[in-house]
Amino acid sequence: MADKKKITQLAAGDRTIPPDGAKMIPFYLMGSEYLVPETLTIMKAVEYAGYQYIRGCGCRGGICGACATFYRFTGDYRLKAGLACQTVVGPGMIITQLPFFPANRPDYNLDNLDNTRGDLHAELRRLYPEVFKCIGCGTCTRTCPMDIDVMDYIALMKRGDLKGAAYKSFDCVMCGLCASRCPAQISQFTAAMFVRRLVGKYMLPKAGHLEKRIEEVKSGKYEKMLKKLSKMKPEELRKLYIEREREPDLAEPGVWMPEDKECL
Ligand code: SF4
Ligand code: SF4
Numbered sequence: 001m002a003d004k005k006k007i008t009q010l011a012a013g014d015r016t017i018p019p020d021g022a023k024m025i026p027f028y029l030m031g032s033e034y035l036v037p038e039t040l041t042i043m044k045a046v047e048y049a050g051y052q053y054i055r056g057c058g059c060r061g062g063i064c065g066a067c068a069t070f071y072r073f074t075g076d077y078r079l080k081a082g083l084a085c086q087t088v089v090g091p092g093m094i095i096t097q098l099p100f101f102p103a104n105r106p107d108y109n110l111d112n113l114d115n116t117r118g119d120l121h122a123e124l125r126r127l128y129p130e131v132f133k134c135i136g137c138g139t140c141t142r143t144c145p146m147d148i149d150v151m152d153y154i155a156l157m158k159r160g161d162l163k164g165a166a167y168k169s170f171d172c173v174m175c176g177l178c179a180s181r182c183p184a185q186i187s188q189f190t191a192a193m194f195v196r197r198l199v200g201k202y203m204l205p206k207a208g209h210l211e212k213r214i215e216e217v218k219s220g221k222y223e224k225m226l227k228k229l230s231k232m233k234p235e236e237l238r239k240l241y242i243e244r245e246r247e248p249d250l251a252e253p254g255v256w257m258p259e260d261k262e263c264l
């Protein structure tokens, strides 16, 4: 393990190279102190300190939810939470990452819900009874790095407004931070995923063009093209990708068509 005097930069590229004159600040990771540039995100500071991510890191862009992190500042009792790839370090920051949170993920098959009989709310009550134990403390909402009003989507679920809960939770990146702090032991994010699946399957109109495309895929329509692509060399694939026909940014939906219709 590197210490603050002997830091070896492991990450490639410019991710850990601080700008000239960047102020160095103390940062605490697994009980050790490191001096890191104040301009870095938590993720880059961890790499600057000599660690290499093999878990707890994915998109680096605030989308995948893999880098949930808790932190405190020395001298401040408050526990804070954020995504390591989005949160900038501060002096005296003490962190721990949460690469995976053991959420409640009951088994279900959306095509064969046991008790549905048209009552989707009954399915929610059966699979996620703990949702109805929410005490309205708001800790989940205060913890969410995506600024989602988690408490509110749980309240919508309780009231039976599944569509409302699905839309309200849509930006969830499944980081699990809300569930890790819930005094009622609710796995808000997996319950919300279940509700979004219910809404997508049973409440929203079917996307006709998508069903058509799924049938085409199942019938093997694209097998020949796939085989052709898998035999190409990387440089040929790169050229094909760069020279592909692209839909203009402001094209009307459904109006633009590529000249080469072989893959349609
Ligand atoms: S709702 Fe929960 S799991 Fe989803 S982004 Fe917010 S804190 Fe993370
Ligand atoms: S943290 Fe749990 S109990 Fe508190 S408002 Fe959120 S879901 Fe309800």
Ligand code: FES
Binding pocket: 056, 057, 058, 059, 060, 061, 062, 063, 064, 065, 066, 067, 083, 084, 085, 086, 173
């Ligand atoms: S690495 Fe994907 S959200 Fe941080």
